[in-house]
Amino acid sequence: MxxxxxxxxxxxxxxxxxxxxxxxxxxxxxxxGSEEKEAWAIFDRYLEAGGNFLDTADGYTGGNSERMLGKFVRESGTRDRMVIASKFTFNDASAGGRPNPNSGGNQRKNVLRAVEGSLKRLGTDYIDLYLLHAWDQVTPPEEVMRTFDDLVRSGKVRHAGFSNVPAWYAARAQTLAELRGWEPSVALQLEYSLVERNIEREYTALAQQLGMGIMVWSPLASGLLSGKYKAGKDGAGRLQAMKDSANPAFQKFTERNWKIVAALEQAAQQTGRSMAQVALNWVANRPGVASVIVGATKLSQLDDNLGALDFQLPRELADRLDAVSAPEQQYPYYFFGAELQGMVHGGASVGDKPAGYHQPVRISGAGAH
Ligand SMILES: NC(=O)c1ccc[n+]([C@@H]2O[C@H](COP(=O)([O-])OP(=O)(O)OC[C@H]3O[C@@H](n4cnc5c(N)ncnc54)[C@H](OP(=O)(O)O)[C@@H]3O)[C@@H](O)[C@H]2O)c1
Known part of the structure; x- marks a missing residue:
């Protein structure tokens, strides 16, 4: 691969x-982040390797991410070849004056405002994949899906998707879209890595059953899984810079995570690969994963990460990594594990299907099957 x-x-x-x-x-x-010159070099290297999938959002680096990306795509003459994903939801405080509750959220008014801003910053007349960035707790799924449908029909957007939403909300929205012939969601962008496997309880099945490809964010846990941070020592990089942040996504220095990092280091030594490559390879090969979004602040990091797909992790090493990072058993998921399911199926195995038929979905934290 x-x-x-x-x-x-x-x-x-x-x-x-x-x-x-x-x-x-x-x-x-x-x-x-990186200065424009380094970002250009990173973009160029990705292009040279044959990559075609670019992820940004309206609010990243105050709109500069979209501006730079738009410029690079334009100047490289690759708009047709590239698939650009962008996102809306977070409030755009740049308008100044009074805070405006309608310049954030997933309601039609904000989505139609946000898409114009993204198109302008990107310097393009369409976005290939437009994602709802986070659940806002108020907008009904009908309003979101109908707005997506309008955007696709208007030609401003090619496809739609979700990020950071409850599984029930995405399932309801997708089902309504199917029922009413609206544009469906084709992607689910979620945090997933060896240290963050909670999505396996609901979202893997959601993605597989309802036709959404998982796009993985923070596959290296913001750099933790590159191995450059050591317990109790200061390191250089985003996690160090953000160590006092209240955002849980940056709180990765925990006892559990250090154990996973140690197992990853061993696996990397045994395969002769970097820790980042092994961590990316592991997540890229998880069920339901369509694409892994790699991040880099330096060209050397991207070079390392681009080497993550061309090898297969030996089964025994993958099993060891699975075991050390396994999500804990939780209610109600243990009802779907071997013990309680054994009380359902009268001795038959749930997986008794001829090859080529739909296989049952495995749920993490359900206990052994
Ligand atoms: N939908 C969402 O809510 C959401 C949230 C977050 C991210 N995303 C998307 O996902 C993308 C990737 O997320 P992420 O940046 O958090 O991914 P990540 O792979 O977990 O972290 C990337 C960072 O780790 C460090 N790094 C990467 N490769 C390395 C290597 N080989 N050796 C050493 N250090 C390395 C770099 O940071 P330092 O140099 O600073 O250490 C790099 O910026 C983002 O750019 C964004 O497009 C989406």
Whole structure:
């Protein structure tokens, strides 16, 4: 497998690279990204490797991520070849004056405002994949899906998707879209890595059953899984810069995670690969995963990460990594594990199906099957 091996995204015909390029680090506005020159080099290298899938959002680095990305795509003359994903939801405080509750959220008014801003910053007249960035707790799914449908019909957007939403909300929205003939969601962008496997309880099945390809964000847990941080020592990078942040996504220095990092280090030594490559390879091969969004602040990091697909992790090492990072058993998921399911099926195995037929979904934290 390589970056120029394209997969169809979810239940769509859109072909995307198994490694997407994340651009949340394009720009230094947040204190941990790269200057334009380095970002250009990163973009160029991704292009040269055959990558076609680019991820940004309206608010990344105060809009500079979209601006830079738009410029690079324009100047490289690759708009037709590239699949650009962007997102809306977070409030745009740049308008100044009074805070405006309608310049954030997933309601039609904000989505139609946000899409114009993204198109302008990107300097394009369409976005290939437009994602709802986070659940806002108020907008009904009908309003979101009908707005997506309007955007696709208007030609401003090619496909739609979700990020950071409750599974029940995405399932209801998708079912309504199917029922009413609206544009469906084809992607689910979620945090997933060896240290963050909670999505396996609900979202893997959601993605597989309802035709959404999982796009993985923070596959290296913001750099933790590259191995450059050591317990009790200061390191250089985003996690160090954000160690006092209240955002849980940056709180990765825990006892449990250090154990996973140690197992990953061993696996990397045994395969002769870097820790980042092994961590990316592991997540890229998980069920339901369509594409892994890699991030890099330096060209050397991207070079390392681009080597993550061309090898197979030996079964025994993958099993060891699975075991050390396994999510804990939780209610009600243990009802779907071997013990309680054994009380359901009268001795038959749930997996008794001829090859080629739909196999049952495995749920993490359900106990052994
Ligand atoms: N939908 C969402 O809510 C959401 C949230 C977050 C991200 N995203 C998307 O996902 C993309 C990737 O997320 P992420 O940046 O958090 O991914 P990540 O792979 O977990 O972290 C990337 C960071 O780790 C460090 N790094 C990467 N490769 C390395 C290597 N080989 N050796 C050493 N350090 C390395 C770099 O940071 P330092 O140099 O600073 O250490 C790099 O910026 C983002 O750009 C964005 O497009 C989406």
């Amino acid at each position: 390589s970056v120029d091996h394209y997969y169809t995204l979810g239940r769509s015909g859109l072909r995307v690279s198994r490694l997407a390029l994340g651009t949340m680090t394009f720009g230094t506005d947040w204190g941990w």
